[in-house]
Amino acid sequence: MIHLALPLFFSAVLFATGIYGVLARRNAVMVLMSIELMLNAVNVNLVAFSQYLKGRLLAGQVFALFVIAVAAAEIGIGLAIVILIYRNRETINVDEISLLKW
Amino acid sequence: MSAQEIAFGIVGAVGALSAIRMVTTNNVVHGALYLVVTLAMVGGAYLLLAAEFVAWVQIVIYVGAIVVLLLFSLMLTKAPIGPHALDNQQRGLGALVAAAVFAGLLVLIQRAFSGIEFNAGDAGRVAAGKAQAVGSSIFGHFVLPFEVVSVLLLAALIGAIALARRDEP
Numbered sequence: 246m247i248h249l250a251l252p253l254f255f256s257a258v259l260f261a262t263g264i265y266g267v268l269a270r271r272n273a274v275m276v277l278m279s280i281e282l283m284l285n286a287v288n289v290n291l292v293a294f295s296q297y298l299k300g301r302l303l304a305g306q307v308f309a310l311f312v313i314a315v316a317a318a319e320i321g322i323g324l325a326i327v328i329l330i331y332r333n334r335e336t337i338n339v340d341e342i343s344l345l346k347w
Numbered sequence: 348m349s350a351q352e353i354a355f356g357i358v359g360a361v362g363a364l365s366a367i368r369m370v371t372t373n374n375v376v377h378g379a380l381y382l383v384v385t386l387a388m389v390g391g392a393y394l395l396l397a398a399e400f401v402a403w404v405q406i407v408i409y410v411g412a413i414v415v416l417l418l419f420s421l422m423l424t425k426a427p428i429g430p431h432a433l434d435n436q437q438r439g440l441g442a443l444v445a446a447a448v449f450a451g452l453l454v455l456i457q458r459a460f461s462g463i464e465f466n467a468g469d470a471g472r473v474a475a476g477k478a479q480a481v482g483s484s485i486f487g488h489f490v491l492p493f494e495v496v497s498v499l500l501l502a503a504l505i506g507a508i509a510l511a512r513r514d515e516p
Contacts (some may be wrong), residue, residue, distance in 0.1 A: 246349050246351065246464045247349065247351040247395075247465065247466070247467050248352060248464045250457070250460050250461055250463070251352060251355050251356070252355065253460055254456060255363060257449055257452035258359075258363040258367075258449070259362070260449075261445045261448050261449035262367055262445070263366075264441070264445045265441050265444075269435065270370065270433060270435070272433055274375065274420055274421050275375060275433065278378065278379065278417060279369075279370060281382070281386075281413065282366055282369070285386065285389045285409075289393075292392075292393055292401055296475065299475065302484050303480060303481055306398055306476070306484075307484050307485055307489050309401050310404060310481070310485070313408055314499070314500060315499065317408055318499055318503035321504070324417070324507075326510060331423070331424040337424050340435045
């Protein structure tokens, strides 16, 4: 037997860590890595509830797979943008890339 | 404490600690390697929840593909090493926001889900985590979202190539 709160707690730790990483890191690649952490936290929740509720459609696990696919697409586009910015500006620090900030 | 809970506790503690190390380390490559540990432990958590197919997908896509992509881009862009080079001025505010979110989630979990337990190892849940069950759900009920995701991946592929290639006349 396993308490449902255990995977939810694990996912809360991952999500809070991801929020800290997104807000505190300067390097754009590190920010993308922190976003991956938050997506993983969501996936842990989805899988835990799917296995707890025993639904006929297994929607939690299927949506976890969709989130993984969307995360792969997001990381591909994000890293392409990062490489492009590095090629043009010689930096990927997010606080120096403030061209559009009022 | 059951064996499932002890195993999940170990996997979760290792994953959470390496996630925290990932956002606090002063070396970006070490950060990427800590991310590998965290993602592998999330895969282990899926296995302990008897979601076998999602666990192997997690290992193959995240540890196999995404981390390699991240390491490539870390090596292609030079990153300075040191605490002041990697964190910005919002560090304290970020820690505050993260702590507030964590406290809110903790209260929510404690109020709504404390005391609920289930057996992750029973035959129905093990069968629900296998590729056969997940596949028949994807290709039965969720076939339209699946096709939309495949179009999204194609669009992301074309977009990434169009963004990253050098335009040479």
